[in-house]
């Protein structure tokens with residue numbers, strides 16, 4: 392399916408903005424998680440600027456689509472997407488991870504508007520997203536539930552308990568996205584604790600799998616989300632091949648930039664993403 | 668002015684683990700994808716054959732440790748304190764504490780020391796949880812030197828031990844001590860009007876509060892309590908008898924931690940006016956470590972205020988020391 396070229400250009404523009412904000416926030420805080428924030432920029436942008444049925448003026452709207460950032464350390468990416476969508480003023484970003492600010496280091500649903508679930512301890516978000524999807528069914532609502540998982544995160548056992556449950560409940564209103572950037576905190580996923588064959592695993596658990604060869608390509612993501620929404624009687628997972636630290640040359644693919652390994656290089660990172 | 672330790676507790680731990688292995692302890696160090704944060708990677712680089720990274724799978728890590736310990740090894744598991752106290756708690760209880768297996772549990776980034784990561788990463792319930800589990804020993808060092816000693820004591824002790832470590836260098840308060848004895852508290856400052864019992868980084872703050880109190884004519888004794896379980900009941904009983912009032916200070920929720928443990932002893936021995944300095948049953952926010960301590964009721968001022976309250980209550984109930 393081809394998409395409106397104007398939409399694609401607009402989403403690319405938003406993604407660029409989100410990417411800049413991620414680096415800005417982390418530079419202002421002097422700490423945070425650039426790698427996993429940057430790998431999810433396009434996914435979050437497409438979600439917030441196209442896929443999700445939400446209303447920033449009414450963050451508590453009961454019929455809104457839900458989103459869970461299960462890899463809660465990607466908070467900067469989520470906050471930036473929420474900000475560009477109009478949930479809160481840009482000034483808030485400058486107080487990320489700081490005392491008195493509303494943008495807590497890992498998402499806090501009681502502090503920031505638009506945050507549907509608190510997270511930070513990995514492996515728990517898929518279960519919460521299942522709960523949201525089930526609630527929609529019990530309440531006869533047609534909102535959908537989305538959840539973003541890290542590829543290191545799916546080493547947690549709870550993920551597979553949830554992976555077993557969602558197809559059993561036939562949750563076709565649930566879409567998971569796997570941020571397959573190949574890197575976790577201590578190193579490469581393939582070296583620390585391999586997850587392959589990852590697509591086969593989700594299929595074996597009963598999920599409809601959609602591979603997205605380039606999780607930074609807006610059009611590919613749009614196509615993947617369309618496909619996910621069309622699936623009936625079972626949940627779908629978009630397996631998005633991404634680059635950890637995408638957009639900052641010295642951060643790309645580097646486990647050392649999961650967190651901020653050298654605050655002195657953050658200005659250079661900011662310059663790079665501004666030039667993009 | 669406090670002098671700060673040059674190294675953090677986690678670096679002291681990594682060094683101690685290397686020393687313990689080289690001294691012949693049948694050590695196995697495990698981590699769950701936070702080895703750069705916990706510094707277990709330093710041990711792993713020195714002794715790769717004795718290091719296992721199990722990925723982001725804390726429950727599995729505890730289970731593997733149970734198996735290793737059952738076969739006679741001394742596994743040392745590493746992760747963030749809040750994850751070990753909560754995420755893999757059932758595995759700790761069923762597979763380690765219940766069968767009394769020799770596993771050392773290293774709870775890193777404890778209290779507010781994960782700072783800007785926010786409440787999801789702050790460990791404020793771990794002491795209470797660990798203390799309530801039969802067979803567990805619970806140690807809370809105040810600084811890097813004590814962390815090193817406590818680790819050595821832990822690996823020489825046969826049984827499950829929880830060691831609670833802060834992320835960043837802390838003020839040095841313990842380094843003059845010869846050795847670490849599990850179950851022992853230490854009087855750091857003599858005093859006659861009341862006793863401040865502190866643990867972890869709050870020991871340094873208790874010492875500062877004492878200086879402040881001395882200026883207003885109150886002579887406060889300071890007892891450091893790095894061993895929360897077993898607790899040094901004798902030193903508390905003596906403090907209550909000799910000074911007549913107690914303040915506890917801990918970087919932990921007000922329920923279940925040091926304050927609760929001390930109150931239990933006082934209630935059953937020498938009841939005395941007491942105030943607890945701790946987190947007032949809430950989750951905090953992002954912020955720098957010491958900023959959060961000050962904001963959430965753990966400031967030096969808070970200890971001073973609690974001490975003055977105890978003095979007032981002593982007057983009211985007519986405690987003559």
Ligand SMILES: Cc1ncc(C[n+]2csc(CCOP(=O)(O)OP(=O)(O)O)c2C)c(N)n1
Nearest residue numbers: 427511512513541542543544574575576700
């Ligand atoms: C249960 C749990 N274990 C460990 C951590 C510490 N931690 C935070 S992020 C991370 C690595 C995550 O890697 P991945 O899921 O691949 O995320 P991404 O690459 O997208 O940043 C770890 C181990 C945590 N937050 N929660």
Ligand SMILES: [Mg+2]
Nearest residue numbers: 542543574575
């Ligand atoms: Mg990853």
